[in-house]
Amino acid sequence: MICYEPYTCAFCPARYKTRTDLQEHRKMHRGFYPFRCELCIKKFLFQDQLKTHMEREHDERETINQNVVAEILDIVQLNAC
Numbered sequence: 001m002i003c004y005e006p007y008t009c010a011f012c013p014a015r016y017k018t019r020t021d022l023q024e025h026r027k028m029h030r031g032f033y034p035f036r037c038e039l040c041i042k043k044f045l046f047q048d049q050l051k052t053h054m055e056r057e058h059d060e061r062e063t064i065n066q067n068v069v070a071e072i073l074d075i076v077q078l079n080a081c
């Protein structure tokens with residue numbers, strides 16, 4: 001007899017025979033985010049979210065920060081005149 005467990009957890013590979021069991025299991029996923037950013041404290045449920053976060057918050061932020069610093073220097077120089 002094949003043991004068939006049709007209820008699969010969306011967040012991990014766990015499988016259950018009944019929906020109730022799955023619902024019980026899913027409670028433990030509340031606040032559980034398997035993907036963590038190494039550069040800040042943010043956590044994500046899905047790898048895509050982490051990837052998007054890395055691209056938006058870190059790669060681009062470095063560039064933006066450099067631009068902001070350049071602008072601030074310009075302003076300071078203008079004020080000094």
Ligand SMILES: [Zn+2]
Nearest residue numbers: 009011012014
């Ligand atoms: Zn799970």
Ligand SMILES: [Zn+2]
Nearest residue numbers: 037039040042
């Ligand atoms: Zn981050």
